[in-house]
Amino acid sequence: MVTLQKVHGSENSFFLLDETQLTQPLTKTQLATLTQRLTNRHTGLLGGADGVLAITDAPGTAGKMTVVNTDGSFAKLCGNGLRTVARYLSEKTGQTSFRVHTDFADLAVAKQPALAVGVPAYSAEISPVSFAPQALPFANLGTDRIVDTVLPAIHPHLKFTAVAVPNPHLVAFVSKEELAGPDLEQIGKRLNGKNPYFPEGVNVTFAEILGQDTLFARTYERGVGFTNACGTGMSATTLAFILTHPNQAALDRVNTVYNPGGMVKTIVHRDDGRYWIELIGNATVTATITLPEAALVDVNLQQAVIKSTGEQAAYERFVAALPHRALADTLTEGV
C-alpha cells in the first residue's frame, strides 16, 4: 500500500508522494500522467490540486523534491510546495533544519514557530536567482535584463521585472483595479502558449503595494493557471519590490505578502553578491490518501481510501483573522 498526503502552502495545494514507499520509482512519464489525472478538478481526488510533489532519496540531503504542474510539465522549483516537503521530511526523519535536493540546488529548510494553533510553519530557501535571459529563458524583447522595464510587446505601460528563482517569473506592480482586472490572465495565457518571448513559459505575478514591506500578490502560473498563491512568485516579487521601490523595501527586512489563499513572510538576503529569498509560511496537511501501489501506477483511483486530518479548520481560522481578506476573497481559486 502507498500513502500520499494532500497538502497546501497558502492554499496552493498539492498531492505529496514519497516514492521511497514504492518498489521502484515512477518514470517521468508515469509521474506526469498521474499528476494530470490526480490534480484534475473533475477526474482527480479531493477536488484536484495545483500539482504533485514527488520525493525520492538523494545522497547527502534528506531527500529530493520533484515538482509536476497540472499540465504534466516539470517545474524547476515550488516554494509553497517546498515548505510542505520540509514538514513531511522533518516528521519522517526527526530533523528540524536540513537541506532538500533539487536539480538546481540543495535548499535549506527549517521548522518555524506555528503561525497559529494548528497551523505549522516552515521556512524554505528560494534559490538560485538569475536575471540572465538564458536562465528564464526570454528573448526578442529588445533587452537582456528586465528590471522595472516597459515591454511594449507585452503591455503598453506596465513596468516588468523578470527573474529566475530558478523557475521563471515576470512581475509587475499594479493598482488594486489592475490586480483584479483581465490583463493578468491575458498576459499569463499568452506567455504560456506558443510565443516568441518566453519559449518555456513564465509565471506572471501582479502585485499591489500595500505599504512599507507589505504586498498583495496574485499569480497566473506556468503549467497551472491561476493559483491561490505562488511561493516562488511571492519570493521573486519581493526581490523585484526591493530593487524597484528601495524606499519601501530593503534587503534582510521581513516582508508580508498577502495572497488569495493567505499570507507568507519573505526576507531577501544577498550573500557574496548572490541573492536568495527566505520564504516562511504554513505547511498544512489536509488529508491522507492510501491505495495499492499497483493502483497508483495504473492511476486507478477508485480504490483510494481518504482520511481527513482536520487541520484545515485551524488554517481557515488563521486566515479569517488576516487583514485584506475582502480583496483576497474576490480572487480566491477553488482549492
Ligand SMILES: N[C@H](CCC[C@H](N)C(=O)O)C(=O)O
Ligand atoms: N508553476 C510553477 C511551479 C510551481 C510554483 C508555485 N506553486 C510555487 O509555490 O512556487 C512553474 O512551473 O514554475
